Amino acid sequence: MDIDQVIRVHSSPICNILREATCQQNHLTGQAQSPGQITNHDTGSESLTLLSPSIKVAMSSSSSDLKPKDAKPSQGIQHSGEGVSDVRRGGLPAPLLLMVSRSAVYYRLYTTLGAMKSNNPIYVNDPFISRTLARLITPPHTALLVKNHLLKIEGFARETPCTLFESLSNQTAIEDNSTRLSIKGQSGPGLTEDDPVALVVEVQDIENRSASEGQPNALPDANLHYLYYRIYDPDGALASRTSFDRTDDFLGRVDTRSIAPPHSVASVEAYIRSAEGIANTTIQMFENTSGGSPLNDRILPLFSQDFPGSMKDEPIAVVCEDVLLVVDPRLFKPIKVKTTFRPSDANLPLWLSITAGDTLHTDLAKMNMAYIGGIQSCSGYMAMNSAGQEGFVMDSFLESAESL
Known part of the structure; x- marks a missing residue:
C-alpha cells in the first residue's frame, strides 16, 4: 500500500469512542443527535478523516483523495478547555489517540x-x-x-x-x-x-549503487530552508552555480537540510565546494560579506531562525585563494544552443539558463525532467556552460545531437 494512502479502520470500538465523544460534544453545545449517528464531520460523505502529525487514519466505505503532504502538528491533536476533543475540527479523543501509531x-x-x-x-x-x-x-x-x-x-x-x-x-x-x-x-x-x-x-x-527504477509523477513541492552565500576569488565575486535570482548571478543558496551532519563549518564548506565545483584551493568563510568575522570550525544552528547566511540580504562570504573548476568527465560532448531560454525562478538551479549560440558540454544521455508550472515532463540532457554552471536543457533547444 502506498504510504500516502489512508489506513482503513472498520473497528466497532473506535466507532463507539467517536459516538461517545460526539455525544459529549452535543451535550455541551445543546445539539441533538440521531440514534447511531457518529458525526457529520464530512457532510455528504461516509468518511471521517483524522489527522495526526505523521499519519492519516480514516473510517470509510469509499476512497477519497487526500493531499500528499503530511499534516503539520498544528493540524493534529486539539483538546478543548473542558477536556473534550473537538472531533469536528480534526481532534482525536484521547482513547483513540492511544490506538494510533505512525506509519x-x-x-x-x-x-x-x-x-x-x-x-x-x-x-x-x-x-x-x-x-x-x-x-x-x-x-x-x-x-x-x-x-x-x-x-x-x-x-x-x-x-x-x-x-x-x-x-x-x-x-x-x-x-x-x-x-x-x-x-x-x-x-x-x-x-x-x-x-x-x-x-x-x-x-x-x-x-x-543500483539505479532507480523510475520516479512517480505529480510530486508536490517541498518547503525549503536556505543558507545564502557569495563566493569570491582574489579578483572579486564569482558567478554562483546555485544562483537563483536572474538579476544577481553572484548570490548562491543551498538547502540547509542538504548539508551532511554534523553541521560544522567544515561540513558547510565541503558542501559548497561540491555545489560550486571548486577544489585544490584554500577557502576561508566569513559570517557576512564585510569580512569582519571569520567562521571558525564550529557547529552552526542551521535549524534555528537565525544563523550565518540565513537571510538573503546577509549571505556568508566564501573566499578562495584560487578557483579551479572540477571537470566532470561525464560531460565531454560539446553541443550548440539554438534557442535562448530563461527558466522561472522556481525551476532554478535544476534547469540551466541558456543563450542561442552558446556551447554547452553534455554526456548526451537522454533523461526527463519536470518543469514546475508545466503540464508534463520534458526530454533533454544534463549540460554545463562555460561558467561551470550545470543544469537540465531541453533537447529541442539544442542543435541536433546526430550532427555532432
Missing part, C-alpha cells in the same frame, strides 16, 4: 560532501528527502536493521559502510548497531520530514 520513517541520504538524491523522492523540488513504511523495517528495529533497510531501498549493498544519525541536529552518529530505535511511536527518530534520520555513506560507494 512513516523519514530519512535523508548523504556522502561526506553533502546530500545525495534519493531513489524514492517525495517532492519535485527536493529529491533528497524520502520516507519508508515503519512496518517494512525488520523488528526489533535496531540501528543495524534500520541501516540495512535504507541501504536496500536506496540501491546499496548491505555491506556498504555507513553511519546513521537519529536526527540532522545530532552531532554524533549512533555507534552501537544494537541500539533499538523507537520508529512506531509518537516520538522518536524520523518522525517528520523536518527532522529525518540521516544515512551517510562514502563517496566512492555511489559507483556501486
Whole structure:
C-alpha cells in the first residue's frame, strides 16, 4: 500500500469512542443527535478523516483523495478547555489517540560532501528527502536493521559502510548497531520530514549503487530552508552555480537540510565546494560579506531562525585563494544552443539558463525532467556552460545531437 494512502479502520470500538465523544460534544453545545449517528464531520460523505502529525487514519466505505503532504502538528491533536476533543475540527479523543501509531520513517541520504538524491523522492523540488513504511523495517528495529533497510531501498549493498544519525541536529552518529530505535511511536527518530534520520555513506560507494527504477509523477513541492552565500576569488565575486535570482548571478543558496551532519563549518564548506565545483584551493568563510568575522570550525544552528547566511540580504562570504573548476568527465560532448531560454525562478538551479549560440558540454544521455508550472515532463540532457554552471536543457533547444 502506498504510504500516502489512508489506513482503513472498520473497528466497532473506535466507532463507539467517536459516538461517545460526539455525544459529549452535543451535550455541551445543546445539539441533538440521531440514534447511531457518529458525526457529520464530512457532510455528504461516509468518511471521517483524522489527522495526526505523521499519519492519516480514516473510517470509510469509499476512497477519497487526500493531499500528499503530511499534516503539520498544528493540524493534529486539539483538546478543548473542558477536556473534550473537538472531533469536528480534526481532534482525536484521547482513547483513540492511544490506538494510533505512525506509519512513516523519514530519512535523508548523504556522502561526506553533502546530500545525495534519493531513489524514492517525495517532492519535485527536493529529491533528497524520502520516507519508508515503519512496518517494512525488520523488528526489533535496531540501528543495524534500520541501516540495512535504507541501504536496500536506496540501491546499496548491505555491506556498504555507513553511519546513521537519529536526527540532522545530532552531532554524533549512533555507534552501537544494537541500539533499538523507537520508529512506531509518537516520538522518536524520523518522525517528520523536518527532522529525518540521516544515512551517510562514502563517496566512492555511489559507483556501486543500483539505479532507480523510475520516479512517480505529480510530486508536490517541498518547503525549503536556505543558507545564502557569495563566493569570491582574489579578483572579486564569482558567478554562483546555485544562483537563483536572474538579476544577481553572484548570490548562491543551498538547502540547509542538504548539508551532511554534523553541521560544522567544515561540513558547510565541503558542501559548497561540491555545489560550486571548486577544489585544490584554500577557502576561508566569513559570517557576512564585510569580512569582519571569520567562521571558525564550529557547529552552526542551521535549524534555528537565525544563523550565518540565513537571510538573503546577509549571505556568508566564501573566499578562495584560487578557483579551479572540477571537470566532470561525464560531460565531454560539446553541443550548440539554438534557442535562448530563461527558466522561472522556481525551476532554478535544476534547469540551466541558456543563450542561442552558446556551447554547452553534455554526456548526451537522454533523461526527463519536470518543469514546475508545466503540464508534463520534458526530454533533454544534463549540460554545463562555460561558467561551470550545470543544469537540465531541453533537447529541442539544442542543435541536433546526430550532427555532432
